[in-house]
Amino acid sequence: MCALLVWRQRGALNTLKPLTATTYRSLEDIGSATWHAYFDPGEPFLSWQFLCGLESSGCTTARSGWQPAHVGFKQDSALLGLIPAYLKTHSYGEYVFDWSWADAWQRMGLDYYPKLVTAIPFTPATGQRFGHDAAAEENFELMALGVQALCQRLEVSSWHVLFIGAAESDRLTHCGMPQRLTTQFHWFNRGYRDFQDFLDRFSSRKRKNLKKERAQVARQGLTLKTLKGGDISAENWLFFHRCYQTTYAKRSGHGGYLTEAFFTDTCPALGNCPIMVIAELQGKPVAAALFFEGRDTLYGRYWGCLAEYEYLHFEACYYRGIEYCIEAGLSRFDPGAQGEHKIQRGFEPILTYSNHWIVDERLREAVAQFATQEREHVRAYQREAVTLLPFKSEAI
Numbered sequence: 001m002c003a004l005l006v007w008r009q010r011g012a013l014n015t016l017k018p019l020t021a022t023t024y025r026s027l028e029d030i031g032s033a034t035w036h037a038y039f040d041p042g043e044p045f046l047s048w049q050f051l052c053g054l055e056s057s058g059c060t061t062a063r064s065g066w067q068p069a070h071v072g073f074k075q076d077s078a079l080l081g082l083i084p085a086y087l088k089t090h091s092y093g094e095y096v097f098d099w100s101w102a103d104a105w106q107r108m109g110l111d112y113y114p115k116l117v118t119a120i121p122f123t124p125a126t127g128q129r130f131g132h133d134a135a136a137e138e139n140f141e142l143m144a145l146g147v148q149a150l151c152q153r154l155e156v157s158s159w160h161v162l163f164i165g166a167a168e169s170d171r172l173t174h175c176g177m178p179q180r181l182t183t184q185f186h187w188f189n190r191g192y193r194d195f196q197d198f199l200d201r202f203s204s205r206k207r208k209n210l211k212k213e214r215a216q217v218a219r220q221g222l223t224l225k226t227l228k229g230g231d232i233s234a235e236n237w238l239f240f241h242r243c244y245q246t247t248y249a250k251r252s253g254h255g256g257y258l259t260e261a262f263f264t265d266t267c268p269a270l271g272n273c274p275i276m277v278i279a280e281l282q283g284k285p286v287a288a289a290l291f292f293e294g295r296d297t298l299y300g301r302y303w304g305c306l307a308e309y310e311y312l313h314f315e316a317c318y319y320r321g322i323e324y325c326i327e328a329g330l331s332r333f334d335p336g337a338q339g340e341h342k343i344q345r346g347f348e349p350i351l352t353y354s355n356h357w358i359v360d361e362r363l364r365e366a367v368a369q370f371a372t373q374e375r376e377h378v379r380a381y382q383r384e385a386v387t388l389l390p391f392k393s394e395a396i
Helices: 032-036 048-056 099-107 138-154 166-173 195-199 204-219 234-252 260-270 312-328 340-345 361-386
Strands: 002-010 013-024 066-068 070-075 078-083 086-088 115-118 158-164 179-188 222-228 274-281 284-293 297-305 332-334 348-358
Touching: 013 138, 032 048, 032 078, 048 260, 070 138, 078 138, 099 361, 115 138, 138 158, 138 166, 138 348, 158 166, 166 179, 166 348, 179 312, 179 340, 179 361, 195 204, 195 312, 204 222, 204 312, 204 340, 222 312, 234 260, 234 274, 234 284, 234 297, 260 274, 274 312, 284 312, 297 312, 312 332, 312 340, 348 361
Parallel strands: 115 158, 297 332
Antiparallel strands: 002 013, 013 070, 066 086, 070 078, 086 115, 158 348, 179 332, 179 348, 222 274, 274 284, 284 297
């Protein structure tokens, strides 16, 4: 716990406003009731159960390089707000890449790690990052300045706020935190009656290609089923962990970030939020995709298979997700980071936002210049990607 002095602008005068900042090494020290007073439990990745489950299952620990350091602010003994945060000793599992910054620090003889990251671990999903009283909007800037002061006390190189909403990101730029942009591809429900209604918005050639992909999955003898919440058995969760680790090892040469306990203990405790699509061949499971349902959005997050099958990934991870959104009346489907192949399947390019505070003044301006140039390139890429969508010109 440490006391901080943060400037607050009031009319023409600047006054000092004292804050007491506390870093918590676990959400257990905060408690679910207090946490959910500031963060919506209906959003899966912001729920206390999800984030605390990452800790208890060994995914976010000092050993994994994700040491919880959640920040709480008090003013006159009253809790002002909360910010999820982690002390990082690497840059894995963030999806906003800053390896070049770490190299620059090293060339200057400086340590880039540890750094402080406000994000949902291993989850590139946009959402709330500042928990504060909505009736006191000025607390947002006050908390941001408070974390900046805390960074110097913690002797970290920087503070990174990842996948924050556009409006909040713009406000952080006024706190001296340059904005970075990235691109993701999301599906939007435009009142579709069913999957065929969605396909009818495609151009003829693109619609034919997608139908061929789905038909090929069936020709391989594969059948798929969708399970939700309590219908997902303990055996299903163990199978999914096996698929997840097998696929991760094939792609990266090492195991995945998430432990078996995360899937077998944390996920079942999330109620009806988890949704699993399982692919079977001759009655035996061979692949699975995992989604999480929020208030109006389906989040596609993890996938794994024991053997490769043509177009199965698209069917399990994208098309079944779209079908679920239409049936459940969800307005958006966020299938995860990257993947230009999503464009021709009806996922639209959108911008995502992050902001960055650099402690060392020598590097602060260089990062700001880099972010400015990068934003122009990302915006140009998004505009070009829009032209590649498969829809008829009048469909959107």
